[in-house]
Amino acid sequence: MLSTGVYSRGFSRLFASYLKQINTSRGSQAPKYRASTSLKEVLGIYGNLRNREAFLLSLGRPQRHCGQGARIYHLRTSCSMASEDGQTLVGGLSVNIGGSAIPVKGNPGVSESQISQAIDSHIFKQWVKYMTSHNGILSLGGGGGGRCSLRQVTIQSVDMFGSRVGFVKFKAEVVDEKSGAKLPGIVFGRGGAVGILMLLECEGEKYAVLTEQARVPVGRMLMELPAGMLDSDDGDFVGTAAREIEEETGIQVKTSDLVDLTALLDESTGRKMFPSPGGSDEDITLFLYRGYVDKKVVESLHGQETGLRDHGELIKVHVVPYSSLWRATADSKALAAIALYEMALREGLLPPAPNGPELSGL
Template sequence: MFGRRVGFLKFKADMLEKETGTKLPGIVFARGPAVAVLIFLESGGETYVVLTEQARVPVGKSILELPAGMLDDERGDIVGTAVREVEEEIGITLNADAMVNLTALLDPATGQKVFPSPGGCDEELSLFLYRSPVKEEVIRALHGKEMGLRDHGELIKVRVIPYDKLWHVTADMKALSAIALYEMAKRDGLLPERNSHLST
């Protein structure tokens, strides 16, 4: 539990498809809403993206991922959760007012969320974009930095790579979805022009 909110739940549901009466697969892992942030750092004419690298037991290897986390406060504050997760996993403070909710650009019929594995899990993701100009020494200081909440079992290394290489070096669905949303929103002129500045 997260306070009074359910954190994790696994259950079996007996479900039938209404028109045909066919039984549907009903094992569900319920973990609820989560957030992830695509962070662009612009320096020396290059755009970099900030990632976490951590061992993931279910897949048996380390994965380069967007900083992310579950909506684990009782207020359901998705922007606040995104800012807090970046601070915990990367060690930088984002300006909440400058966060761009990429999933909010989806058609309302989608629920304006991304569902990573709807066949077995109810997890719904809100994906954010954050852009900030930085000096080159910020890039150098972040790359390789060790982060994470040790009491939560987090052993995280921060990685900073050029954005144009991101699609090629990650298997993280959050990152690949964020790239697709960002590129399509940019193509259609839906992104605000302003950048923000971060605190390190």
């Protein structure tokens, strides 16, 4: 009987061979399917060995869990392949997602280091978590009841915010196994964000606080809810919301005074708001803040210039009557927050409003 070490070395060579077959197949999907099917059979045989985890560790360092069945391993291969438009893709990494080794390549100009950074980012990990969750595309009997498979990921660009990954644009090749059709799979990955509906009551009138800033993607000035992106994968949505309020309006609030409006949604929704699911992974948690202030606070807030100038935030604060808020902004966060707030009021789901905010900085 062969020792475990000898068996592992032989299996390693066989495993790499099957990966190469999958990654370098051209034309019809049939050769890829046969190779991947054989690979699953081999993995099934090896699955009985007690040191299967050690084998995977020998191929690459593991990342944290990203949802059930979604531990990520960097599996280095030495293959290249051509994209649909004939360009030669670069990179030699694969990722184990939900039990399948998925090749991750890069467009010309994207280095293997950038590919690795993209895979390690909280943006990519969150996307994997969604893909493999209970209602995820890769889960059997998911929301659509069908079965899809992820064949390949192509990193198209990586934008850094200092030392961390800010945006990742990539293409996921996802195939409906019943029809063989490919799903639209271009993703602008930017991760989670928060938005805050700030309502200040003054002399019986309710006001909403908006921030106006230049938005290059839409080429115009836009009035929006105070909002911001998560800086890391620690999931501190409440802390991020409180920090954004202070940075964009100058008002300090207690995190305990923030109400998570999206938490009122049904669990099947993920309790997030997805503003552009056809092209971006962005999920937004919407909070409500309410405070009682006097007239001079409303007057001092309106027109105030705030924001982090070194981060490119050139913000002007606006205070508008809540009754006209729905007509004063084209911001999807604001419009969604209005709907959640009004429905929560109607259903009696909101706790009592807290006292006024800390305004010493104004």
